[in-house]
Amino acid sequence: MILLQWATCAVVTILLLTRLPAFLRGHNRLMFWLMTLLDLAVLLSISGPYLAIDRLLGGHNVANLVLRFIIFGFTLLLGVRVARAFSGFRAERALLGPFGLGLLAAASAVLxxxxxxxxxxxSRVGFNTxxxxxxxxxxxxxxxxxxxFxxxxxxxxxxxxxxxxxxxxxxxxxxxLGLGYFDLAISNIITVLPKEYLWLSQTINYSTILLLCAGLALVWVSSLVGRARARNVAGTQVKNPHT
Structure with a gap:
């Protein structure tokens, strides 16, 4: 399972690095921040980095609280990005409207x-008891x-x-992305799973991350293909102004 954790971290880091040139040019910076938050979340879910960071924060599982808020931020930004990519204007309003932001505030307070x-x-990775x-x-x-939500x-x-x-x-x-969100919904059973099913909990968590990453990567590739086609059409029209 450690191999799956580090493999997931490597995949997310590679995606983050592919977004760095566009970020430095000022293009689509939201995707860069999404990958940054996800990379931090994956890193904090691995025992070694988690315990090291938690020691710096006092050694009382504060790192897990930080992890939860990173996930909140990631899922909000991801939701907005996905809604915009697929013209989900109602979904975007639900996320950024009074109910969505109110639920975020209430969940944060209870958390x-x-x-x-x-x-x-x-200090325990995963906040397990x-x-x-x-x-x-x-x-x-x-x-x-x-x-x-x-x-x-x-x-x-x-x-x-x-x-x-x-x-x-x-x-x-x-x-x-839909499969990733479906996996995310299933992950709610993790809280009540006994310790001997830790492997199942981690499999659900990391498969969710990999599915979401794959979906985001395809959204990005699709946008690149669309821009390339638009440039080709524009170039053809310039060469043949009377067509």
Missing amino acids: VASFVLSDLAT PDLELWPAIYGTMGRIYPT TGIVLLPVLTSAVRRRGPALLRWAAAL
Whole structure:
């Protein structure tokens, strides 16, 4: 499972580096920040980096709280990016409107409160406890409610994009992103899974990340193909002004 964790981190880092030139030119900086947040999230889900960073923060699992807020930020930015890519204007309004932002604020408040009440003195990656205790369970649940909400908002948009006619790359991107969000919804069972099913929890988590990354990569490739075709058409019209 450690191999899967580091492989996922490597994939996200490569995607981040591919976005760096465009970021430095001032193009599509949202994608760069998305990949940055996701890379940090993956890194903080791996035991070695997590424990090292948590020690710097005091050694009381504060790194996990930071991880949860990174995931909140990532899922919000991702939701906005996906909604815009597939013309999901209603989905974007739901995410950035009073209800969406209100849910984000409420989930954040309960997350912090349950973190404090959990009172875990020992630094543990994943915020795991030996037994299913109330406040850690609430903390884990609240950490997944808002990301799941963004997926519920976007699934109708992605389903519609898969069904309608359009560029094949965008339809594949919508399918992969939809599967990623479906995986994200399934991940809500992780909070109640016993310790011996840790492998299943991690498989769900990392497959979600890889599916979302693959979908985002195809959205990017599709935009590159579209711009290349537009340049070719413009060049042809310049060469043949009377056609």
